Amino acid sequence: MSTLAHEHDHAPSGLKRWLCSTNHKDIGTLYLIFALTMFFVGGAMAMVIRAELFEPGLQYVDPQFYNSMVTVHALVMIFGAVMPAGVGLANWMIPLMIGAPDMALPRMNNMSFWILPFGFALLLSTLFMDGGAPAGGWTMYPPLVLQTGDAFPFLIFAVHFLGISSIMGAINIIATVFNMRAPGMTLMKMPLFVWTWVITSFLLIASLPVLAGAVTMLLTDKYFGTSFFDAAGGGDPVMFQHIFWFFGHPEVYILALPAFGIISQVIPAFARKPLFGYASMVYATASIALLSFVVWAHHMFTVGMPLKGELFFMYATMLIAVPTGVKVFNWMATMWRGAMTFETPMLFAIAFVILFTIGGFSGVMLGMTPVDFQYHDTYFVVAHFHYVLLTGAVFALMSAVYYWLPKWTGYMYDEKLGKIHFWLSAISSNVLFFPQHFLGLAGMPRRIPDYNIQFADFNMISSIGGFAYGLSQLLFVYIVIKCALGGKKAKDRVWEGAKGLEWYVPSPAPHHTFETPPKLTKEMLEH
Amino acid sequence: MKLKALFNKLVSLFVLFPLAAQAEWGLNLRQGATEISQKVYDLHMFTLWIMVAIGIVVFGLIFWSIFYHRKSRGVKPAKFSHSTTVEIIWTAIPIIIIIALAVPATKLLIAMHDTSGSQVTLKATGHQWKWQYDYLDEGLTLFSNLDEKSQEIRQLKSGLNPQDHENYLLDVDQPIVLPINTKVRILTTSNDVNHAWWVPDLGWKRDAIPGFTNDNWAIIEKEGTYRGQCAELCGKDHGFMPIVVKAVPMDEYKIWVAEMKAAQDAKKNTANIVLTKEELMTQGEAVYKKVCLACHQANGQGVQGVFPALAGSAVAIDPANRLGHIHRIIYGKNLMPAFGEQLSDVEIAAVTTYERNAWGNNTGDEVQAKEVSEARNK
Numbered sequence: 001m002s003t004l005a006h007e008h009d010h011a012p013s014g015l016k017r018w019l020c021s022t023n024h025k026d027i028g029t030l031y032l033i034f035a036l037t038m039f040f041v042g043g044a045m046a047m048v049i050r051a052e053l054f055e056p057g058l059q060y061v062d063p064q065f066y067n068s069m070v071t072v073h074a075l076v077m078i079f080g081a082v083m084p085a086g087v088g089l090a091n092w093m094i095p096l097m098i099g100a101p102d103m104a105l106p107r108m109n110n111m112s113f114w115i116l117p118f119g120f121a122l123l124l125s126t127l128f129m130d131g132g133a134p135a136g137g138w139t140m141y142p143p144l145v146l147q148t149g150d151a152f153p154f155l156i157f158a159v160h161f162l163g164i165s166s167i168m169g170a171i172n173i174i175a176t177v178f179n180m181r182a183p184g185m186t187l188m189k190m191p192l193f194v195w196t197w198v199i200t201s202f203l204l205i206a207s208l209p210v211l212a213g214a215v216t217m218l219l220t221d222k223y224f225g226t227s228f229f230d231a232a233g234g235g236d237p238v239m240f241q242h243i244f245w246f247f248g249h250p251e252v253y254i255l256a257l258p259a260f261g262i263i264s265q266v267i268p269a270f271a272r273k274p275l276f277g278y279a280s281m282v283y284a285t286a287s288i289a290l291l292s293f294v295v296w297a298h299h300m301f302t303v304g305m306p307l308k309g310e311l312f313f314m315y316a317t318m319l320i321a322v323p324t325g326v327k328v329f330n331w332m333a334t335m336w337r338g339a340m341t342f343e344t345p346m347l348f349a350i351a352f353v354i355l356f357t358i359g360g361f362s363g364v365m366l367g368m369t370p371v372d373f374q375y376h377d378t379y380f381v382v383a384h385f386h387y388v389l390l391t392g393a394v395f396a397l398m399s400a401v402y403y404w405l406p407k408w409t410g411y412m413y414d415e416k417l418g419k420i421h422f423w424l425s426a427i428s429s430n431v432l433f434f435p436q437h438f439l440g441l442a443g444m445p446r447r448i449p450d451y452n453i454q455f456a457d458f459n460m461i462s463s464i465g466g467f468a469y470g471l472s473q474l475l476f477v478y479i480v481i482k483c484a485l486g487g488k489k490a491k492d493r494v495w496e497g498a499k500g501l502e503w504y505v506p507s508p509a510p511h512h513t514f515e516t517p518p519k520l521t522k523e524m525l526e527h
Numbered sequence: 528m529k530l531k532a533l534f535n536k537l538v539s540l541f542v543l544f545p546l547a548a549q550a551e552w553g554l555n556l557r558q559g560a561t562e563i564s565q566k567v568y569d570l571h572m573f574t575l576w577i578m579v580a581i582g583i584v585v586f587g588l589i590f591w592s593i594f595y596h597r598k599s600r601g602v603k604p605a606k607f608s609h610s611t612t613v614e615i616i617w618t619a620i621p622i623i624i625i626i627a628l629a630v631p632a633t634k635l636l637i638a639m640h641d642t643s644g645s646q647v648t649l650k651a652t653g654h655q656w657k658w659q660y661d662y663l664d665e666g667l668t669l670f671s672n673l674d675e676k677s678q679e680i681r682q683l684k685s686g687l688n689p690q691d692h693e694n695y696l697l698d699v700d701q702p703i704v705l706p707i708n709t710k711v712r713i714l715t716t717s718n719d720v721n722h723a724w725w726v727p728d729l730g731w732k733r734d735a736i737p738g739f740t741n742d743n744w745a746i747i748e749k750e751g752t753y754r755g756q757c758a759e760l761c762g763k764d765h766g767f768m769p770i771v772v773k774a775v776p777m778d779e780y781k782i783w784v785a786e787m788k789a790a791q792d793a794k795k796n797t798a799n800i801v802l803t804k805e806e807l808m809t810q811g812e813a814v815y816k817k818v819c820l821a822c823h824q825a826n827g828q829g830v831q832g833v834f835p836a837l838a839g840s841a842v843a844i845d846p847a848n849r850l851g852h853i854h855r856i857i858y859g860k861n862l863m864p865a866f867g868e869q870l871s872d873v874e875i876a877a878v879t880t881y882e883r884n885a886w887g888n889n890t891g892d893e894v895q896a897k898e899v900s901e902a903r904n905k
Binding site: 056057058059061062063064067129130131132135136137141143144147149150231232236237238271272273274275276277278279280300302303304307310311314315318319321322325326328329332333335336337338339340341342350353354357358361364365368369370371373374376377378438441442443445447448449450451452453454455456497527 | 553554555556557566567570571574575578581582585586588589592593596597598599602603604605606607608609610613614617618621622624625628629632633635636637639640680681682683684685687688689690692693694695696697719720721723725727730731732733734736737738739741742755756757758759760761762763764765766767830831832833862
């Protein structure tokens with residue numbers, strides 16, 4: 001044991017460091033590694049899907065297993081990859097960005113992470129059960145989901161676990177941001193990434209308990225003789241869809257808002273120009289969050305709602321285009337007359353703005369009820385939500401990792417490989433998803449394992465894009481590992497134009513930072 | 528061999544792309560066969576072009592920045608960070624655009640909801656995994672399953688080539704017929720889980736939900752065959768329950784209904800038909816393939832944990848369960864749907880006989896239609 005003066009940067013060693021960690025940076029790292037692992041688990045399932053759809057006819061898997069792949073791919077990617085990656089970034093960066101020594105509730109932080117592996121152990125174990133993994137879609141619509149075999153209670157409790165984990169993470173972020181900002185870091189001085197996470201946290205707290213309630217009702221319907229969703233017992237199968245999407249639509253923004261935050265950090269840094277319209281960005285984010293609670297039924301226009309209901313949800317949905325447009329225009333204006341350079345984070349950020357906007361365009365089209373009757377549940381929808389979630393949320397997460405990786409590891413990543421990774425990802429993801437617009441319009445329903453020969457060519461192109469995208473991500477793992485192991489030393493301010501408090505701490509960020517509140521200067525508070 | 532075929536396919540994909548694109552590639556929504564579907568198509572195109580226009584402006588400005596406002600050109604970054612005027616303008620313009628979109632969308636939606644004044648009413652009921660159709664005014668009921676050829680090709684590793692079947696997965700054993708230039712009200716509901724009834728040429732899809740009846744309508748303007756599929760995940764064979772609508776002039780429709788009614792009545796009175804064991808087995812196998820095989824599988828082994836095996840099962844071999852076996856087919860149990868309505872007495876007799884003698888279930892039992900007819904009343 002060291003007899004020298006207490007060394008502040010000493011991290012506990014061994015397994016205990018990770019299992020019992022209460023350090024926001026270590027927990028952030030755990031979240032990010034977990035998310036990357038799940039990204040590959042869910043990705044492997046996507047590869048199975050694209051392999052089966054490569055040609056018409058059933059070549060590799062039976063339809064039931066195919067449905068399981070579709071279902072578990074979605075659950076793993078949403079709850080295992082994108083959400084934990086966002087929480088990981090929040091853990092790492094929020095204390096550094098607001099000048100706090102750690103998260104407000106460090107032990108809960110540990111628990112909210114360590115629930116995740118158990119939740120996913122429950123979910124993934126169902127792949128080996130009698131009757132197979134859940135195959136009713138991630139939306140878990142009854143009555144179909146009630147036909148799930150032994151996997152059913154595992155699915156429900158897995159969702160409960162993941163929900164509890166996310167709610168604890170959200171409480172932690174809110175407690176941290178409202179209580180632990182350094183003096184002078186007023187709310188309207190906070191970096192936009194922090195703002196988007198605060199708003200996301202409120203969405204999580206408001207929406208996840210609703211999901212928990214819905215799946216609990218499924219559980220009692222199946223095992224305890226209730227009929228919440230069983231028409232034969234006086235229940236209502238459509239009510240589940242209303243409750244589910246009351247959670248499900250805010251969930252979409254839970255995935256997207258942190259991405260907006262990331263992009264609002266990255267673009268000003270590489271444009272060397274302040275973020276355009278900071279205040280309107282905050283208000284737009286808040287408006288999107290509020291609107292997200294009154295548009296849920298656009299996911300279910302075809303269930304047969306009254307005319308007035310359909311009109312209301314159509315108008316409310318189309319209204320979301322306004323604040324979302326404001327954000328896109330603000331990013332555009334931030335780049336305008338800047339002095340841009342195009343390192344990997346910026347490449348991913350620009351691709352995000354363009355491709356997310358394409359997803360937004362198809363979103364407006366889908367929001368228009370009479371035409372949605374044609375688009376609904378086709379590959380047009382699949383293309384839409386992969387544009388906003390893969391080339392949207394995931395590209396933003398990639399951008400964030402490249403942006404902050406030197407701060408985390410203390411080394412620069414290999415810029416050349418990073419750019420190759422970007423171009424491979426950007427091209428292959430468009431080859432993967434763009435043709436799906438055509439498939440959907442031409443009449444191919446989603447969630448089918450086999451199709452008519454008229455859909456064969458675009459499916460083959462899409463699959464080729466899928467395999468290329470999947471393989472390209474192995475390069476990302478190599479780049480991250482290489483960077484963690486060594487390379488060119490990173491400066492404290494890694495990027496010339498980067499603004500924010502995190503660039504005032506050394507690279508790599510020491511185990512403990514801001515143990516006493518920093519004295520904030522005007523430059524530190526710039527956006 | 529397979530690699531070579533794949534290579535040829537890829538070559539044709541990329542080399543012949545422009546040709547193929549003109550010839551057969553479905554790229555866009557169908558204009559369809561009704562006034563509504565045409566209006567839906569028009570609104571779709573209108574929206575699409577507005578989106579394309581916004582895209583050109585926004586992406587154009589971004590690319591302008593990328594080319595001209597880059598550090599390598601030696602530019603100095605500007606310092607501005609907001610402009611109230613600009614922000615008001617780009618909040619107002621999207622509002623105007625969405626109003627321009629919402630007005631025609633509202634009109635169209637109101638028209639689509641107006642099911643009044645229909646002359647023919649068709650009820651489509653989703654089953655796992657087939658459609659039942661009731662012509663409510665005619666008292667005609669029929670079932671529509673995936674056609675046999677598709678059924679064979681689509682089995683896992685069947686080795687058969689889907690390219691040999693033009694309407695692969697879009698063909699049925701019993702299409703429905705509707706009159707043209709007539710307002711047809713189409714009700715959708717379900718017998719088990721959620722399905723969705725979708726024929727793209729009619730311009731809409733609608734969920735089929737147990738316990739609910741949704742109503743829709745169509746006036747088909749052109750004669751022809753229109754194909755569609757179930758569009759709501761409904762379990763294992765969701766991809767294999769297509770819809771085929773034949774639109775014909777009213778007088779042909781009436782003839783068709785009369786013929787189908789006659790066939791339906793004939794099917795009702797099969798209780799006195801007596802068949803030989805061989806006939807029962809052949810007909811039974813045909814029925815089995817059509818309605819049982821999807822779950823219980825060709826070898827009678829079912830799917831472990833989901834669909835029970837029939838080969839060697841007590842229900843199918845125990846003499847004491849003979850009536851129970853017939854009842855199970857007529858009334859169903861749990862996941863197993865009731866087939867009493869869909870199958871005639873002789874069909875149930877044949878398939879029961881088949882199941883009690885196939886795959887080593889050699890009970891030697893022979894079930895005749897009379898026994899089924901009596902079982903219906905027990």
